Amino acid sequence: MVLADLGNKITNMLNTIATALLMSDVDVKLVKKMQTEVKEQCNIDEMASGVNKRRMIQQAVIKALTNLLDSKKRPFKPKRGKTNVFMFVGLQGSGKTTSCTKLAYYYKRKGWKVILICADTYRAGAYDQLKQNATKAKVAYYGSYTESDPVVVAEKGVNIGKEQKYDIVIVDTSGRHKQEEALFEEMQMVHKAVDPDEVIFVIDSSIGQAAKGQATAFQSSVDVGSIIITKMDNKNTRGGGALSAVAATGSPVTFIGTGEKMHALERFDAESFVGQLLGMGNLKGLMDV
């Protein structure tokens, strides 16, 4: 009787946690999977009497989420004495161009010689945006107002980077989505021309249930090396969509974007991300019920 009651309580609690995760846009299937895993892990029969069950479950959930974020893959580290090439990809408006500049600025301050390449020949004003950003960050840039083929611009840019012995070349590309095949083919062509050391996938932290499908498509089309999650300065955002994307690609998150200006880039920290995801304040309250 008591045991059955406890089982119910745990199920209730797990449901509450599941709701919190769904409210944070974690992929529905992922939530279900996690629920089962946690249930198995916290086998009530085996729970020693006296241990705090709530805490155990909470810990199990946090561990499961942190595991998802803990990629086995290591992000690429640029090497001195060669030209390291980064290529940015992602959905429209996710924050690629802004994040490119932030990363350029980050490495510049660490003493690397950096050049930004605008291989977005599609979006209106894309080159001006990158140019103005680069000027503010005081880094070199390359692009074209007249060339409409991104492959040509990207190739030229990377060659300039190599010839002029830049340490780091960062290639910005147009926003695209999996539903438009031609755009993905274009991305693969740019990828081939650029032959990057690392492809960085940029994702908006407020993305919902479409995150997983899009991320998977990018992953299978251009081997994503690492991820930047943007717009984390929105405190309401829980980032569950982004988490689902990370889980889907199995790539590590390196940075988060926390504002529009170029210094608003922070190292990713899995624990505090999971904290924001679960809305820790809220969840703690729920757990005490």
Next chain:
Amino acid sequence: MAKNVAVDIAEKIVDSVCTALIGKVVGTFGTVRGVVKEAVEKALTRILTPKRVINILPEIQAAKRKGRPYVITFIGVNGVGKSTSLAKVCAYLQSKGLTVSIAACDTFRSGAVEQLKTHTRCLEARLFEKGYNRDAAGVAADAIAEAKRLKDDVVLVDTAGRMQDNTPLMRALAKLVAVNQPDLVLFVGEALVGNDAVDQVSRFNQALREYSTAKNPRLVDGMILTKFDTIDDKVGAAISLTYVTGKPIIFVGTGQTYSDLKRMNVKMLIRMLLR
């Protein structure tokens, strides 16, 4: 929820469907599933059917008779597609024979002015711009005055993207709206967004109400939902946004070219949602 409807709102819909179903006798021929589906469809149609119908074209004509341009302001968080949607609306209005000018009031983000410059060049519309780091409300006022002088039918005001919890920027937006009293305030949201959609639109509305200096603050009148082409059948953001605002989705963005602007089709949306 797998279709990206916000959790709270999904629950409310379920509640209302349950209430509607209580006491209903399942007829001999109807299956339970059928009855439930019908009730859900009804609830969704109710949510998605606007209370106030907005007919821009007659409203523009009415403003014209008063000898002033009709002003539409586009607002929303960063990168959702405000400027692109504005360009699409410009093309749409031009196709109806109207003269349109665009006010470049995103004086913050790099390339924002040049982005509009490119669009106005393609569309042969007039651009009013004062460069960067200007007071957006002032630029809008000048643009509207200029449009009045040159007898434009419509002025489309672009604004910088901002996070809904960024108080200084939200204040600045409320000022722009209060000072210029646009005829239509359009909230631009993206179909990709998850549970944050609800918070976004309610906080924009709240800011327009609370930070406004005007006696009768202008709130969001309608919405544009962009990037509909990127979400397969995960169309839930439409439900969440309409549910919280009670305001109509006037256009849906379905791509990156000028013609990718569609009127919202409630039936089609519900079909996708229940598929």
